[in-house]
Amino acid sequence: MSPGTNGPKDRNLLTGALGPTGALLLAVALFWWLIQPPKPWILGGIAGAGLLLLALWAWLDRAHLREILGGRTAKFGTNSVVLTLVVLGLLGVANYGGQKVGHRFDLTATKLYSLSPETLSVLKHLQGDLHATAFFKDENQERERASDLLAEYAARSAHFQFRKAEDLVDPERKPELARKFGVREDGTIIVDSGTQQQRVLKATEEELTNAVVKASRTEKKTVCFLEGHGEGGPEDSGNSGYEKAAKALESQGYTVRKLLLVQEAAVPPECKVVVAAGPQHALLPKEIEVLRSFAARGGRALVELDPPSQAGQAETGLEGLVREWGVEVGRNIVVDELSRLFGNSPVIPMATSYGNHDITKDLKKGEAVMATIFPLARTVAPVATLPGGLQVEKLVNTSAQSFAVPSDRIVGGKVRPDPKHDQAGPLSLGVAVAAAPATAPAAAPARGAPEPHEPRAVVYGNAAFASNRYFDLMGNGDLFLNSVNWLAQERDLISIRPKERGMSLVHMDPAQMKGLLSLYVVILPGLVMLSGAWMWWKRRRL
Amino acid sequence: MRNVWSIARREFRSYFVSPIAYVVLALFLLLAGYFFFSILSFFNLQSMFMLRNPQMMQRLNVNDLVLRPLYVNLSVILLFLVPLLTMKLFADEQRLKTFELLLTSPVRLWEIVGGKYLAALLFWFLMLACTLLYPAALFHYGNPEAGPVVSTYVGFALLGAAYLSVGLLFSSTTENQIIAGVVSFAVLLLFWVLDWASQVAGPPVSTVLQQLSLTEHYRDFTKGVVDTQHLVFFFSFIFFGLFLTHRVLDSRRWR
Numbered sequence: 073m074s075p076g077t078n079g080p081k082d083r084n085l086l087t088g089a090l091g092p093t094g095a096l097l098l099a100v101a102l103f104w105w106l107i108q109p110p111k112p113w114i115l116g117g118i119a120g121a122g123l124l125l126l127a128l129w130a131w132l133d134r135a136h137l138r139e140i141l142g143g144r145t146a147k148f149g150t151n152s153v154v155l156t157l158v159v160l161g162l163l164g165v166a167n168y169g170g171q172k173v174g175h176r177f178d179l180t181a182t183k184l185y186s187l188s189p190e191t192l193s194v195l196k197h198l199q200g201d202l203h204a205t206a207f208f209k210d211e212n213q214e215r216e217r218a219s220d221l222l223a224e225y226a227a228r229s230a231h232f233q234f235r236k237a238e239d240l241v242d243p244e245r246k247p248e249l250a251r252k253f254g255v256r257e258d259g260t261i262i263v264d265s266g267t268q269q270q271r272v273l274k275a276t277e278e279e280l281t282n283a284v285v286k287a288s289r290t291e292k293k294t295v296c297f298l299e300g301h302g303e304g305g306p307e308d309s310g311n312s313g314y315e316k317a318a319k320a321l322e323s324q325g326y327t328v329r330k331l332l333l334v335q336e337a338a339v340p341p342e343c344k345v346v347v348a349a350g351p352q353h354a355l356l357p358k359e360i361e362v363l364r365s366f367a368a369r370g371g372r373a374l375v376e377l378d379p380p381s382q383a384g385q386a387e388t389g390l391e392g393l394v395r396e397w398g399v400e401v402g403r404n405i406v407v408d409e410l411s412r413l414f415g416n417s418p419v420i421p422m423a424t425s426y427g428n429h430d431i432t433k434d435l436k437k438g439e440a441v442m443a444t445i446f447p448l449a450r451t452v453a454p455v456a457t458l459p460g461g462l463q464v465e466k467l468v469n470t471s472a473q474s475f476a477v478p479s480d481r482i483v484g485g486k487v488r489p490d491p492k493h494d495q496a497g498p499l500s501l502g503v504a505v506a507a508a509p510a511t512a513p514a515a516a517p518a519r520g521a522p523e524p525h526e527p528r529a530v531v532y533g534n535a536a537f538a539s540n541r542y543f544d545l546m547g548n549g550d551l552f553l554n555s556v557n558w559l560a561q562e563r564d565l566i567s568i569r570p571k572e573r574g575m576s577l578v579h580m581d582p583a584q585m586k587g588l589l590s591l592y593v594v595i596l597p598g599l600v601m602l603s604g605a606w607m608w609w610k611r612r613r614l
Numbered sequence: 615m616r617n618v619w620s621i622a623r624r625e626f627r628s629y630f631v632s633p634i635a636y637v638v639l640a641l642f643l644l645l646a647g648y649f650f651f652s653i654l655s656f657f658n659l660q661s662m663f664m665l666r667n668p669q670m671m672q673r674l675n676v677n678d679l680v681l682r683p684l685y686v687n688l689s690v691i692l693l694f695l696v697p698l699l700t701m702k703l704f705a706d707e708q709r710l711k712t713f714e715l716l717l718t719s720p721v722r723l724w725e726i727v728g729g730k731y732l733a734a735l736l737f738w739f740l741m742l743a744c745t746l747l748y749p750a751a752l753f754h755y756g757n758p759e760a761g762p763v764v765s766t767y768v769g770f771a772l773l774g775a776a777y778l779s780v781g782l783l784f785s786s787t788t789e790n791q792i793i794a795g796v797v798s799f800a801v802l803l804l805f806w807v808l809d810w811a812s813q814v815a816g817p818p819v820s821t822v823l824q825q826l827s828l829t830e831h832y833r834d835f836t837k838g839v840v841d842t843q844h845l846v847f848f849f850s851f852i853f854f855g856l857f858l859t860h861r862v863l864d865s866r867r868w869r
Binding site: 103106107108148152155156159160163166167171173175176178179180181184220235236238576577578579580584585588589592593596597601603604605607608 | 636639641644651654655657675676677680744748752755758759762764765813815819820821837838839840842843845846847850853857858864
């Protein structure tokens, strides 16, 4: 009897094992290559060994193989394989269809995993493509939740792209990507429309949906930088220039241009926000008048005024204008001893506390506060009696160890606080002016309707904080961007109440715990074993 | 249908005759009970400590911090226990040569496959029913949300059913129970590894792997979400396992 025609039992066990082992090696090589390819010679070695074993098996078992491949078995075998592949294909299609057409039922009590109707509506009307990337370090506890939230968004709109495998990134593992998007903080989400990007620092539905709204806006708003009086210029890359700020604005979808008011009879209509980045010389009365009427018809202004650096220095004229808006800009320099602790000169005060305002709300994350610094600043505070219809809120405050030294007392560049007479901290370095609630429009107008003239302005007692030299420091850049965003804000930004998973506790005393332990860990399994033993004993008797 | 049921009944009964079912059930309850106990006592401790810190207390939620980790752990324990349950389903018959006898009877092959699977499934449901005691304790001592418990059980039941179909398949490929058990375990482990691999691999591969990973499809259920795409996946998986089993057994006719 020739060896090849024997049944399976007669085949040498070793020969029989060659085939599957060879196949296994090949499979391992394939798997490895797909996941994280090792060095080519390792991969090649394993694959090669697998192929070798398969070949060896085929040769040694050739008679048997011939029999299998030739006869009836082959025909039925191929049929089977084809049928299997067809079924697999159909199932694949069914699953693919299931993904597109499926329905998601959120069974949590607070609908934690469903999106609010506002978000759903925004996603439904989304037209352009948006791509989200989430930068969360591996140990960040918010990682899963943020990823789940983004996945929900992606599930609801074909235009919102987020895939956990590619777009949930650890910034430490992919630093180039983090740098490309200018990600500085752990827990940042970038929503990219291709032409502009929105940065989300807090992974809540409200922030994310608003970012979607902002990122998908097609009309560009223009921010106009006042020039001609020594202000920080948007194209100036020097230390006191505003090039970085301008670039940051452009990446958020704004158009930036310069504005020479002297040549204009009025602020051009496309300027949504006018920025006066620290004028050093006085403005002409004509220019002040143009700005006044700009604000009166609803124009938004960001005014940054540096303190006079010596006694007797003239005002720019904007001080009087903002006073009409209810803002008192002090003629002083703020000195903060706290800054010494951080290695800074005391004339570079740090903001240690913020008001409760949209502009500053994401500078506070729970207990942590993001600092901002203002090199050479003056106080900016609400006037004692506010003009009707306006409210002025403090944005940024220094510590209690600060003093406001009147400029008139500065002699020879030396600033010395007089604790007995000088105004003491905490001192306000910036305010936001808005319509008082009573006069604010009652309801948001329909999308697309012209906006009512709601006055808004932001005034800071320092321009250098957002200049090129200081823009990237701590929270400075964010403060500037938030201010412009708030000023440029449209009505279709929404507020969504966050859904918190309800607190749900257990109350058990030690006795109950012990009872539980004995019941679940001892009694239950014990009962099972006992019934097993009883069954076995019963059968033994048979 | 009647044949399916009678085969299932016979097979189910035979579970209680062999020691293996008792061992599996007891082990499962032991491990599950122990996990439940330790997770719960830690949570209980946290509940007591956090009374001083209302802000941290907000984060404590029994569904999130007790049930969810418990059922994720249990899904790993199942990896080991399911092969023990399924290894005898076909291997025994083939060893005892009663399988040929069965094939010659008027019972159709798919009825045999269906019946055996049904028996294993019923035993699995029995195990599941025993675990209901854990959420019951939580409802007694606390106030968990009911919705996520329901969805977790749906997911867990489907996951177990999927594991069973793998076990059934490999039981049909060999006479040797041990081999059936070991190979089933290896394959289930492979699927578990797929999930890890999908996190590590790059874009096109990772998406494919994520789609194939059983754990990935299970995850949403533990959160409290029932998504029809996951239901479709599990049913497809189970169907394919049973289909392949049918193919393997059918092939004995012409091998």
